[in-house]
Amino acid sequence: MVDGNKKPRPQIHEFVPTNMVTKRQLGIFLSAIAGLILLWVGVIDRIGMGEWGGFGPLQRIGLGGGLLLLAIGLILIRIGNRPA
Numbered sequence: 001m002v003d004g005n006k007k008p009r010p011q012i013h014e015f016v017p018t019n020m021v022t023k024r025q026l027g028i029f030l031s032a033i034a035g036l037i038l039l040w041v042g043v044i045d046r047i048g049m050g051e052w053g054g055f056g057p058l059q060r061i062g063l064g065g066g067l068l069l070l071a072i073g074l075i076l077i078r079i080g081n082r083p084a
Contacts, residue, residue, distance in 0.1 A: 026084045027076025030069055037066035 041062045045055060076084075 020083045022081045023076045023079045023084045024081050027073045027079070029073070030076065031073030034066045034070035034073055037062060037069065041066065 041059050045059060
């Protein structure tokens with residue numbers, strides 16, 4: 001029932017365009033990028049690029065950034081199909 005001065009509350013689907021990027025899509029994209037970063041860090045370590053052996057500080061930064069990005073992506077995937 002609508003009173004004289006009150007407008008009906010709009011539904012959420014009225015505001016969401018059909019071509020909007022959802023949190024799930026953004027999470028899948030970020031997880032894919034994180035997977036590529038982690039794979040690349042592993043490949044670089046395996047083929048021994050650089051003068052020194054071992055796991056260097058830039059590889060640790062890449063690994064930490066990749067894991068952080070993967071965690072954010074997985075959280076966004078679990079949130080669902082709401083707009084990003």
